[in-house]
Amino acid sequence: MTETASPPTPRYAGLPPSWWAPALSLAERLAAPGLPAAPTESAAGPAPWAVGDAEGFAVRLDHLGVDPATAAALAAEPAERLAARAVKPGWALYAEAVLAGVPGEPVEPARREGEGPDVFAPVVRPLVAAATARLAGSLPAGPEQEVCL
16 A cells, blocks of 8 residues: 655645735736726725825825725725736745745744744744845855845
8 A cells, every 4th residue: 555645735725815915006906807896985984095195195096097986996895806806916926935835833933022023033034035045046156145144
């Protein structure tokens, strides 16, 4: 009898399939086909940018040729629908590839008090290490060209 080991489950497998969609920029949302319908006034609620520079955002929308109703529809669009109409961006594929290569056992932070950069280091280390390796691979070889973490 031959036993076959199944491939390990990727670290990102627990995330919803549309985990990346809420992080799409306004430009990425506009570029995706099938813009959502504007919500009704009662369902729209306050604009998500109302807490910021509303005037500046209105200028940005005008520059992009986007009316406030379309902007509200884009902001209110459910992640699942947005993911269905948009292509998963390269940054999301990169994050999934990095997470797939992370060892199975999580690394404990050096400090448990919840302060300082040491708390975040285990979380971001795989992304930083992959980016550093990618950068080092693109640089011309030479003794003075060492990339350190």
